[in-house]
Amino acid sequence: MNPPVTGHQSPVTSSEFVWATAQYESGDWDSAPLVAINLTDSVARYTSLRVSASPVIVSLGSSDVLRYPFLFLTGHLPVRFTEAERANVRAFVDRGGFLFVDDHNHDIDGVFHKTATEELRRTCGAIADLPNNHELYSTLFRFPDGPPTTGHELNGWGDNLVHKNLQAILRNGRVVVLYSSKDYSSEWSYHPENKRFQAIDNTRFGVNVIVYALTR
Amino acid sequence: MPSRVDRWRAERALRLVAFASLMAWIANAARPALARVDVATDSSLNEALPRWTRAANVDSVHAQLDTVPDAAGIAWLGALARGGVGMSWSGPGIPAMALEAFPSAEPAGGVTVLAGAPAASVRVVSDALGPLDTLVGGPTSAVRFASLEGGVTFTSGIQPARVGVAPRGATRRVLVTGAAGWEAKFVVAALEEAGWMVDARVFISPDHDVTQGALAALDTARYSAVVLLDSAGAERARGVERFVRDGGGVVLAGDAGLSPRVASLMSWRVLKRELAPLGTLAGDTSWRGLSRLPLQPTSPARPVVLERRGGRATLVARRHHGGRVVALAYDQTWRWRMAGGDSSRVEHRAWWSRVVAGVAFRSVASSDVTTGAAPLASLYAALGPPSPSVRALPLFLSPSALSNALGVLLFAALLAEWWLRRARGAR
Numbered sequence: 001m002n003p004p005v006t007g008h009q010s011p012v013t014s015s016e017f018v019w020a021t022a023q024y025e026s027g028d029w030d031s032a033p034l035v036a037i038n039l040t041d042s043v044a045r046y047t048s049l050r051v052s053a054s055p056v057i058v059s060l061g062s063s064d065v066l067r068y069p070f071l072f073l074t075g076h077l078p079v080r081f082t083e084a085e086r087a088n089v090r091a092f093v094d095r096g097g098f099l100f101v102d103d104h105n106h107d108i109d110g111v112f113h114k115t116a117t118e119e120l121r122r123t124c125g126a127i128a129d130l131p132n133n134h135e136l137y138s139t140l141f142r143f144p145d146g147p148p149t150t151g152h153e154l155n156g157w158g159d160n161l162v163h164k165n166l167q168a169i170l171r172n173g174r175v176v177v178l179y180s181s182k183d184y185s186s187e188w189s190y191h192p193e194n195k196r197f198q199a200i201d202n203t204r205f206g207v208n209v210i211v212y213a214l215t216r
Numbered sequence: 217m218p219s220r221v222d223r224w225r226a227e228r229a230l231r232l233v234a235f236a237s238l239m240a241w242i243a244n245a246a247r248p249a250l251a252r253v254d255v256a257t258d259s260s261l262n263e264a265l266p267r268w269t270r271a272a273n274v275d276s277v278h279a280q281l282d283t284v285p286d287a288a289g290i291a292w293l294g295a296l297a298r299g300g301v302g303m304s305w306s307g308p309g310i311p312a313m314a315l316e317a318f319p320s321a322e323p324a325g326g327v328t329v330l331a332g333a334p335a336a337s338v339r340v341v342s343d344a345l346g347p348l349d350t351l352v353g354g355p356t357s358a359v360r361f362a363s364l365e366g367g368v369t370f371t372s373g374i375q376p377a378r379v380g381v382a383p384r385g386a387t388r389r390v391l392v393t394g395a396a397g398w399e400a401k402f403v404v405a406a407l408e409e410a411g412w413m414v415d416a417r418v419f420i421s422p423d424h425d426v427t428q429g430a431l432a433a434l435d436t437a438r439y440s441a442v443v444l445l446d447s448a449g450a451e452r453a454r455g456v457e458r459f460v461r462d463g464g465g466v467v468l469a470g471d472a473g474l475s476p477r478v479a480s481l482m483s484w485r486v487l488k489r490e491l492a493p494l495g496t497l498a499g500d501t502s503w504r505g506l507s508r509l510p511l512q513p514t515s516p517a518r519p520v521v522l523e524r525r526g527g528r529a530t531l532v533a534r535r536h537h538g539g540r541v542v543a544l545a546y547d548q549t550w551r552w553r554m555a556g557g558d559s560s561r562v563e564h565r566a567w568w569s570r571v572v573a574g575v576a577f578r579s580v581a582s583s584d585v586t587t588g589a590a591p592l593a594s595l596y597a598a599l600g601p602p603s604p605s606v607r608a609l610p611l612f613l614s615p616s617a618l619s620n621a622l623g624v625l626l627f628a629a630l631l632a633e634w635w636l637r638r639a640r641g642a643r
Contacts, residue, residue, distance in 0.1 A: 015397060015398070015399070015507070015547065015548050017397070017398075046421070047396075047420045047421045047424075048395075048419070048420065048421045048422060049395070049396055049397065049420060049421075050395075050397070063555070066498075066554045066555040067498070067551070067554070067555050069398050069401075069402075069550070069554055092554075094561070095553060095554050095560075095561050096401070096402055096405050096553070096554070096561075097554065139426060140420060140424060140426075172405075172408070172409070174405075211396065211420055211426065213401075214396045214397060214398065214400075214401055214418075214420075215396050215400065215401060215416075215418050215420070215426040216401070216426075216428075
């Protein structure tokens with residue numbers, strides 16, 4: 001796997017799926033650096049989708065975000081969008097992009113959760129629990145109980161809760177913003193070669209999210 | 217008091233006139249009888265038609281027209297021609313024109329008007345409530361109206377063409393199929409936003425696909441069009457050729473034309489992919505997404521090239537039995553929508569909706585050519601080709617009138633000559 005590159009260095013006309021990590025002015029946007037290559041590896045492993053081996057980092061304040069319809073945003077620290085970031089996120093969502101936000105703290109009283117959900121509500125509209133029978137949980141792999149639990153939930157990290165639902169913002173019945181308090185950033189941030197040590201690959205739900213973003 | 221010499225000269229002149237009149241009278245009487253042609257113009261045609269129908273002493277009739285008569289007038293003229301009356305017509309100023317109007321297949325509704333007439337003329341489209349639009353540019357135009365009252369009238373100069381609009385048929389669904397990816401996602405989204413009911417089947421692995429809607433076999437009872445987004449979609453589509461034969465529509469996008477399954481639908485081939493030059497904006501409609509696979513028409517059944525970019529065909533169409541096929545060179549139009557200008561989402565949606573509507577199944581035949589749809593062609597069909605204009609002779613030049621006039625002139629000349637001779641004392 002190649003290391004992530006910034007958006008402006010990527011091929012302009014590739015039609016492959018490109019994992020794009022959102023870089024925002026506030027907070028630690030790069031707190032889970034291995035998620036990108038790990039999920040890219042999983043998509044290539046389980047599907048025949050054309051996938052770019054080079055994930056990108058794209059600035060939310062740049063119009064380059066509109067070149068990558070799938071954006072991943074994570075961090076531990078407060079999220080406050082600049083005006084340019086807010087405008088770009090609004091345009092991104094209105095045009096049909098898919099923004100996947102994960103709270104790296106796994107803490108609903110934490111600063112990331114409070115500020116990120118507030119910012120998303122302000123920018124994109126109301127955010128609500130996603131039912132656990134939503135098609136997101138059966139697009140490729142089946143998760144009949146909803147979002148899979150993470151090691152950090154079970155170990156009592158963060159708010160010491162197992163969150164039953166993900167949250168989402170919908171447009172025309174489609175999820176355009178998916179918000180997770182489950183800390184998938186920690187769960188998936190490891191080198192793809194280490195999947196061989198797991199009985200069940202814990203990134204499969206991430207593949208579902210990507211397939212959903214590409215097909216709905 | 218004239219001298220005797222003057223009188224003698226006058227007598228000689230009168231004799232000469234009498235002799236010339238006699239010769240002309242004889243020549244007029246000896247020439248073969250001319251056919252009598254009755255000529256009518258636009259303004260007198262309504263009076264002439266009953267006369268021509270009843271008259272026994274008319275050898276031939278000629279309609280000299282500036283505009284095409286109405287349907288009843290054409291039918292009457294045609295009946296006279298078929299009934300043995302020597303019929304001819306001329307109308308050098310009548311424009312060749314055609315008009316078609318049909319309800320748009322787009323969910324938003326509306327009426328599409330196709331009109332053709334000489335570009336030099338003033339061309340106006342109207343409905344029952346009045347003028348709607350003036351057409352400019354080339355000789356043919358396609359105009360879409362949100363609604364129309366009554367039929368459509370298209371006027372070129374002073375010549376009108378008129379057609380009614382068939383009622384709109386039931387809107388059927390659209391099937392979109394191809395490999396999972398941004399193009400599939402955003403094409404489905406665009407069509408749904410435009411109001412189409414979309415079923416979709418996208419492939420994410422050899423043994424797994426994601427579907428939307430209750431997929432059924434391709435049939436014009438359920439689907440009005442199928443969009444094959446790429447060769448993966450074309451390769452796995454079943455019954456496309458039969459669907460088109462039955463009147464369905466097919467959109468072949470990107471490299472879909474590379475699949476042998478759709479070869480029978482094509483009269484073009486797909487060329488190598490071209491990428492937009494560095495710096496081209498995603499909203500540039502020359503590229504519609506920065507990538508294209510140009511299309512090369514092949515003989516003998518050449519398609520209609522609807523769009524050309526950089527000298528290459530990028531949008532072509534053809535009929536295949538009862539249905540229509542359109543091919544697009546573009547395979548990444550999602551970039552146009554996502555990264556284009558402020559209106560790119562709306563433009564992308566409208567463009568895809570128009571493409572699909574262009575091939576969508578139409579339950580009502582719209583190609584009936586009525587008299588009003590192509591007036592000049594109707595006249596040709598009823599009466600054959602025109603003949604040169606005929607000028608009616610003035611009444612005083614008719615053979616009998618001429619004979620009478622010459623007789624009077626002869627008698628007058630002889631009488632005058634006799635009077636002059638008597639006046640000078642001669643016998």
